Amino acid sequence: MLAKNEQIMLETSELSFTYDNKRIFNYPTIKCDRGQKLLIYGNSGHGKSTLLHLLAGILTPNHGQIFIDEVDITKLRYGKLDKYRGQKIGFVPQRLHLIHSLSVQDNILAACYFAKKKVNKERLHNISEELKITQLLDRKPQFLSLGEQQRVSIARAIINAPAVLLADEPTSSLDEKNSEKVMELLDRACHLDNTALLVVSHDDRIKRSIQLQISL
Amino acid sequence: MIRKIIIGGLSYQFLSTFLNIILLAFGTTIISLILVLNHAYNQNVIKDLKNIDLVVGAKGSSLQLVLSSIYHIDQPTGNIPMEEVKKLQNNKKIKSITPLAYGDNYQGYRILGTDESYLKKYDAEFTSGQLFKNNFDVVIGADIASIKKIKIGDTFYGTHGNLAIGEKHNDHPYKVVGILKKSETVLDYLILCNTNTVWLVHHPEQYSQDNNNIQINELTALLVELKSPSALMTLPREINTETPLQAAVPALEINKLSHLTGLGTTLLEGIAWSIIFLSALSIFITVYKRVQDRKYEMAVLRLMGATKYDLMRIILFETWMTTTIGYLAGMGVSRLGVWILQNKIITQTTLTIAYKFTPTEKFLFPILIFISTASVIIPMVYAFRLNISKILADD
Numbered sequence: 001m002l003a004k005n006e007q008i009m010l011e012t013s014e015l016s017f018t019y020d021n022k023r024i025f026n027y028p029t030i031k032c033d034r035g036q037k038l039l040i041y042g043n044s045g046h047g048k049s050t051l052l053h054l055l056a057g058i059l060t061p062n063h064g065q066i067f068i069d070e071v072d073i074t075k076l077r078y079g080k081l082d083k084y085r086g087q088k089i090g091f092v093p094q095r096l097h098l099i100h101s102l103s104v105q106d107n108i109l110a111a112c113y114f115a116k117k118k119v120n121k122e123r124l125h126n127i128s129e130e131l132k133i134t135q136l137l138d139r140k141p142q143f144l145s146l147g148e149q150q151r152v153s154i155a156r157a158i159i160n161a162p163a164v165l166l167a168d169e170p171t172s173s174l175d176e177k178n179s180e181k182v183m184e185l186l187d188r189a190c191h192l193d194n195t196a197l198l199v200v201s202h203d204d205r206i207k208r209s210i211q212l213q214i215s216l
Numbered sequence: 217m218i219r220k221i222i223i224g225g226l227s228y229q230f231l232s233t234f235l236n237i238i239l240l241a242f243g244t245t246i247i248s249l250i251l252v253l254n255h256a257y258n259q260n261v262i263k264d265l266k267n268i269d270l271v272v273g274a275k276g277s278s279l280q281l282v283l284s285s286i287y288h289i290d291q292p293t294g295n296i297p298m299e300e301v302k303k304l305q306n307n308k309k310i311k312s313i314t315p316l317a318y319g320d321n322y323q324g325y326r327i328l329g330t331d332e333s334y335l336k337k338y339d340a341e342f343t344s345g346q347l348f349k350n351n352f353d354v355v356i357g358a359d360i361a362s363i364k365k366i367k368i369g370d371t372f373y374g375t376h377g378n379l380a381i382g383e384k385h386n387d388h389p390y391k392v393v394g395i396l397k398k399s400e401t402v403l404d405y406l407i408l409c410n411t412n413t414v415w416l417v418h419h420p421e422q423y424s425q426d427n428n429n430i431q432i433n434e435l436t437a438l439l440v441e442l443k444s445p446s447a448l449m450t451l452p453r454e455i456n457t458e459t460p461l462q463a464a465v466p467a468l469e470i471n472k473l474s475h476l477t478g479l480g481t482t483l484l485e486g487i488a489w490s491i492i493f494l495s496a497l498s499i500f501i502t503v504y505k506r507v508q509d510r511k512y513e514m515a516v517l518r519l520m521g522a523t524k525y526d527l528m529r530i531i532l533f534e535t536w537m538t539t540t541i542g543y544l545a546g547m548g549v550s551r552l553g554v555w556i557l558q559n560k561i562i563t564q565t566t567l568t569i570a571y572k573f574t575p576t577e578k579f580l581f582p583i584l585i586f587i588s589t590a591s592v593i594i595p596m597v598y599a600f601r602l603n604i605s606k607i608l609a610d611d
Contacts, residue, residue, distance in 0.1 A: 053605040056519065079523045086521015093519065093608055097512050101224020106217065113217035114521035156520070168608070 007033045008067070009163045009196035010055065015064035017050055027051055027064075028214060032164070035194040037187070037209075041201055042216035048200040051216070052168050055198065057085045069163035086115025090157030090165040090195070092186070094172060096149045098141035098156075105137040108156045115160050127155050130188055150182055154189050161193045171203045183209040218530065221517075225506065225534045232502040237542040239495030240584065244546025246488035248577055249553050250481055255574035257477075260287075261470055263401045267337045269448055271464045272296070272304065272455060273437035278464035279473060285316055285437040286466055288326050288402055292318050293462065295434040300461055304438065309447035314439040317414040317432075320374035325360050327374050327390070327407045329414030337439070338401045344368055345394030351413045355394035359404040368392055374417065387420050400570075411435065492584065495542070496591040499535060503595040507531065514599060515607040527599040531592055539588040543581055 010032040017025045025047035032038045042048055053059040055066060057073045065072050068088050076084055085091075098107045105124070112119045128134040131151045141149060150170075157165055167186060171179035183206060190197045199206060207213060226233045264286055273281045274294030283290035305313055314337065317329030328334075332347055335355075345368045348355055356366050366372075371389040390413075396403055415432045416422055422430055440463075442448060448465060455463035507514070514527050554569050 049609050050605075053608065058518065058604040058608075079525070082518065082521050082523040082526075085519070091519045093516065095512070097516050099221065099224065099513055099516070101227060102220055106220055110217055110221070110517070111520040114517060114526065116521070 009034050009036075009069055010038075010198060011067040012055070013065050015051075015054065015066065016062050017047070017054060017059060018062050019050075023047075025050055027054075027216070030198075030214060032196040032198055032212075034163075034196055035190065037190070037197045037199070037212060039199050039201065039206055039210035039213040040216060041204075041207065041213060043202055046216040048202070048216055049168060052166050052198075052200045055164070056089055056091050056166055057081050082114075083116060086111065087117060087160055088163045090160070090162035092153055092157045092165070092167040092170055094169045096146075096153045098144075098149060098152055100140060100142050102141075103137065104133065104139050104141060104144070104152050107141060107152060108159050111156050111159045117160050123161070124159065127159060127189075127192065130192060131155050131185060147178060147181070151185060154185055158189045158192065158195065162195055164196045164198060165190055167197070167199045169201050169203070170199060171201065171206060176205065179203070179205050180209075218526075218533065221530055222533050222537060225510070225530065226537060229502060229506055232498070232505075233538060236495055236499050236502060236538050237545060239491055239498055240539060240542025240588075241545035241549060243488050243491035243495060244543050244580065244584065245549040245553065246484060246491070247580060248547055248550035250485055250488065251574050251577045251580070252550065252554055252569060253557075254481060255576070256569040257474075259400070260402075261474075263338075263399075265466050265470070266401075267441050268439045268466055269442040270440040270452060271437060271466055272440055272461050273464075275460065275462045278462065279469045281437065281462060281464045282466045282469040284318075285439065286402070288328070288406065292436045295436055296438070296461055298433050298435065300459055301435055301438060303459070304440075304455075304461075307451070309443055309451050310440055311443045312441045314441075315411050315435050316437045316439065317411045317434075318436045319414045319418055320376055322360075322372055322374050322390070322407055323364065325357075325364075325405060325407055327354070327409060327414070329409055329411040331410065334408065334439070335396075335403070338399055338403050340399060340403055341397040343395045343397045345392070348393055348409050348413075351410065351416055352388055352390050353393040353409060353413075354390045355396060355408045356392055357404045357406045357408075358396050358398035360407065361395045366392055366395070368395065388417070492587060496587045499538060499588055500591040500594065503531060503535060503592045504598065506534075507595045507599050511602055511607050514602055515604045518602075518604045519608075524600045524602075527602070528596045531596050531599055532589065535588050535592045536585060539584050543584050 008031060010030065012027065012030045015027040027047070030038070040048055040051060050059065054061050057076070061074060064074070066074055068084070071084065073081060073084060099110065102110065108124060109119055125134070128137060131154060133148065133151050133155060136144060136148055136152065141152065144152065165186070170182050170186065186197060186199070187209070189195070199210060268286060271282050271285045273285060273292065274296050276293030280290050281293050284292045301313070301315070304310060312333060314333045315330055318326065319329070320327045335347065343358065345355070360366065370392045373384050373386055373389055375384050390407070390409065398404055411432060412430050415430060442451065452463040452465055455461050517527065551571055554571055558569050
């Protein structure tokens with residue numbers, strides 16, 4: 001059992017995962033405090049995305065514990081885990097995939113709905129201002145530029161004030177300038193609630209933005 | 217929120233969704249119309265046969281005799297001489313005889329000469345006015361009064377025969393003395409007068425005669441009530457063999473007719489259910505493809521906290537919405553069909569088709585929901601078992 005520390009938002013111990021008894025991933029202990037940024041880097045095939053999925057609770061580890069805001073999510077089952085994920089874990093996937101039939105605002109608020117959290121219009125306003133998407137709220141995602149979609153995706157991930165924000169290769173397909181912009185956005189988003197940020201990437205450019213790093 | 221996602225899902229493959237709705241609506245319309253018509257037919261047939269054991273008329277088709285004398289939807293087989301009627305009136309097996317005399321119509325609504333016993337058969341009640349006392353007094357059925365806005369004291373001229381277009385009898389107008397309450401029987405679409413009136417219209421030379429001196433030589437048919445059911449076994453044969461008249465047992469004739477129409481109805485029902493099952497198959501294909509196409513969207517929903525059951529709920533609600541829209545559209549068209557039948561096609565017959573749900577029709581929606589739900593079980597299981605991690609990793 002890991003020690004309780006209100007500052008620690010994410011903590012793992014002896015985490016391992018096996019794909020079909022063939023590929024075994026053993027992960028080092030990860031600890032990320034409130035407001036801290038952590039980069040997990042490594043080449044393809046080293047289990048970066050698998051780690052992110054384990055931390056998001058969409059894969060179940062073969063061994064080990066994952067504490068998100070003091071709750072061991074490996075012990076949560078079915079609906080409880082889904083609800084906890086919605087409330088405590090923000091996830092920015094590699095590809096943005098917003099729901100095209102919903103407006104930008106509804107895309108963001110859908111996260112509140114599924115996490116069963118009350119919609120806070122003031123928070124939506126603040127996040128929109130911070131990420132400069134206020135003017136886009138009524139638009140449909142298909143009419144947004146890639147950069148705008150990226151900002152909406154981040155807004156969606158942080159609307160529920162998660163304890164941890166997980167980002168999967170957020171800069172992989174971006175040029176230098178846009179890569180910096182995205183990292184700045186993630187930084188700003190996390191700064192709002194002092195959220196712990198964990199980024200997995202093989203992009204060396206990110207190393208400049210995040211000091212705390214773990215190599216896989 | 218879930219409503220917006222569902223509507224978004226339905227609009228994602230709008231044409232497929234539209235096709236499913238059309239198929240469901242088409243099947244629902246046919247089944248609903250069959251059920252409504254069957255119900256109306258059965259209700260009317262039973263009601264209109266009340267207290268009529270036998271119909272006696274001129275020789276010809278027995279079904280035609282029943283249809284024309286009870287349901288007023290065919291031409292009479294001819295007339296019967298009064299002396300034969302009198303002979304029957306003395307028959308000990310007969311409890312009562314109701315005379316029927318045809319000849320004219322008013323704008324397509326039949327004018328029937330009869331007596332009070334005819335109204336008693338159907339427990340007729342008056343909205344206003346009273347029974348005809350004098351010649352050319354008429355009692356109007358509820359639907360005619362309502363459609364033609366006829367009131368007590370109004371007068372009109374009849375037209376010869378059963379068709380609205382024909383030679384008009386301008387010699388003497390009919391006068392409305394009574395309007396009947398709606399009974400959902402043949403009475404609703406009939407204009408009733410005494411038999412003398414029908415006779416006088418066609419023999420105007422007897423206008424001046426005192427009522428007692430009017431000599432009626434013929435009637436069109438007789439509705440007969442027997443004293444005992446056993447008489448039904450013998451009397452029709454006696455009449456058919458020993459007199460120039462024809463006796464028909466309405467229950468038997470209607471059974472024959474029902475059997476014939478039932479074959480067509482069964483075939484139509486089969487086609488309608490085939491369409492419903494085709495729509496269920498179409499829903500399955502559409503939803504399965506939609507789930508596959510939107511698996512990344514579903515993965516993102518899961519990341520936002522949606523449970524596996526939420527995904528199943530979305531699929532189920534999308535399907536139920538399609539089914540409900542199809543059902544409502546089908547019922548709408550069905551009721552429009554009823555309105556058209558009632559007001560444009562069978563306005564001058566006695567078949568009363570109600571807009572309200574028939575007893576069997578109440579089960580139609582639950583059946584459709586059951587079928588459509590069954591059709592999306594596989595897509596729901598697919599969504600339930602989506603490997604979110606693999607989808608995100610493969611993307």
